[in-house]
Amino acid sequence: ATVLAIETSCDETAVAIVNNRLLRSSIIASQIPVHSRYGGVVPEVASRQHLETINEAIAQAMEQAQLDWGEIDGIAATCAPGLVGALLVGLTAAKTLAMLHNKPFLGVHHLEGHIYATYLSEPTLEPPFLSLLVSGGHTSLIYVNDCGDYKTLGETRDDAAGEAFDKVARLLQLGYPGGPIIDRLAQQGNPQAFSLPEGKVSLPSGGYHPYDASFSGLKTAVLRLVQQLEKQQQPVPVKDVAASFQDTVARSLTKRAIACALNHGLDTIAVGGGVAANSGLRQHLQTAAAAHNLRVLFPPLKFCTDNAAMIGCAAADHLNRGHTSPLTLSVQSRLGLTDVMQLYH
Ligand code: ATP
Ligand code: MG
Ligand code: FE
Numbered sequence: 001a002t003v004l005a006i007e008t009s010c011d012e013t014a015v016a017i018v019n020n021r022l023l024r025s026s027i028i029a030s031q032i033p034v035h036s037r038y039g040g041v042v043p044e045v046a047s048r049q050h051l052e053t054i055n056e057a058i059a060q061a062m063e064q065a066q067l068d069w070g071e072i073d074g075i076a077a078t079c080a081p082g083l084v085g086a087l088l089v090g091l092t093a094a095k096t097l098a099m100l101h102n103k104p105f106l107g108v109h110h111l112e113g114h115i116y117a118t119y120l121s122e123p124t125l126e127p128p129f130l131s132l133l134v135s136g137g138h139t140s141l142i143y144v145n146d147c148g149d150y151k152t153l154g155e156t157r158d159d160a161a162g163e164a165f166d167k168v169a170r171l172l173q174l175g176y177p178g179g180p181i182i183d184r185l186a187q188q189g190n191p192q193a194f195s196l197p198e199g200k201v202s203l204p205s206g207g208y209h210p211y212d213a214s215f216s217g218l219k220t221a222v223l224r225l226v227q228q229l230e231k232q233q234q235p236v237p238v239k240d241v242a243a244s245f246q247d248t249v250a251r252s253l254t255k256r257a258i259a260c261a262l263n264h265g266l267d268t269i270a271v272g273g274g275v276a277a278n279s280g281l282r283q284h285l286q287t288a289a290a291a292h293n294l295r296v297l298f299p300p301l302k303f304c305t306d307n308a309a310m311i312g313c314a315a316a317d318h319l320n321r322g323h324t325s326p327l328t329l330s331v332q333s334r335l336g337l338t339d340v341m342q343l344y345h
Helices: 032-036 042-063 084-101 110-121 161-171 178-186 214-229 238-262 279-291 308-322 337-343
Strands: 002-007 012-019 022-030 076-079 103-111 129-134 139-146 149-155 268-272 294-299
Touching: 002 042, 002 084, 002 308, 012 042, 012 294, 012 308, 032 103, 032 178, 042 084, 042 139, 076 110, 076 308, 084 103, 103 308, 103 337, 110 129, 110 238, 110 268, 110 308, 110 337, 129 238, 129 294, 139 238, 149 238, 149 337, 161 178, 161 238, 178 238, 178 279, 214 238, 238 268, 238 279, 268 279, 294 308
Parallel strands: 002 076, 076 103, 129 268, 268 294
Antiparallel strands: 002 012, 012 022, 129 139, 139 149
């Protein structure tokens, strides 16, 4: 199926057209310059920016794909999880287009979209596989059984990986969003300069959870380290701190993902979300996967962070199976991946 998809769950106004796993056009209008003044995403500002940008983005996506409305089989938009006001802009635009052009309408779960990003560069990939989803709001290991059929095997108990990058960047006064900035600095630093805690999750029965992670202790350890250096009136070696932090996150995620794949008999790990762009994670995971004869897939950088192509790819798969959403579907700030099928008739 050919789908026009809209993504407005956070700070990217994105519209794309995909034909199943084939990208026809992709427009991403980032609001990062607007929000970086505030050091993070301001929900009301995000909604207003989406509203101002959405119509132009839709027109550009149609223009870039060189398609007319008769060639579009369905209209989709992210409906959960995310910022309610932001989601509403995209969802309302999609419903309006669906009514106007008499097309099926589909709401899409944002995280299912991040999982589907891998198919855009690996169209022959088929489930089952393990998804390592590492984004600004989530850090999960997901057993992908089929379209709409997911089981979360591990997750963070506190901060998401991307959130940890953003918070550490803020305490080092590096700017927003922190991930790409830390990544760049880390490549010039020594990852062994400082020993930081990995953040293990204890089990009541003793030992540690094999797949769950915790990143808030790591963030606090970086804060303590910086405070200590400042107290001793020593300059903070920002590149070494960045490299040590990034290395700790990358090793933690790699260890859990590899153990999870091996224990569940899965031969492929598909990484998704903004932190999938991280060079340290890419290196660690690729090396470890090769040592265990596992395949690891990273989407191209532009499909790691938020985009509408991944939403369209998920929607096309649902539409091919006859799944459509009622026009009464509403947005939800929180929704588990196990509840994806609630979105469809
Ligand atoms: P969610 O998908 O959970 O709702 P989100 O959509 O805000 O959250 P994404 O857009 O997938 O998250 O990713 C944004 C996050 O990725 C930010 O936290 C950002 O710092 C992080 N990020 C982006 N590039 C990199 C990088 N190279 N290294 C580490 N983190 C990165
Ligand atoms: Mg974003
Ligand atoms: Fe996202």
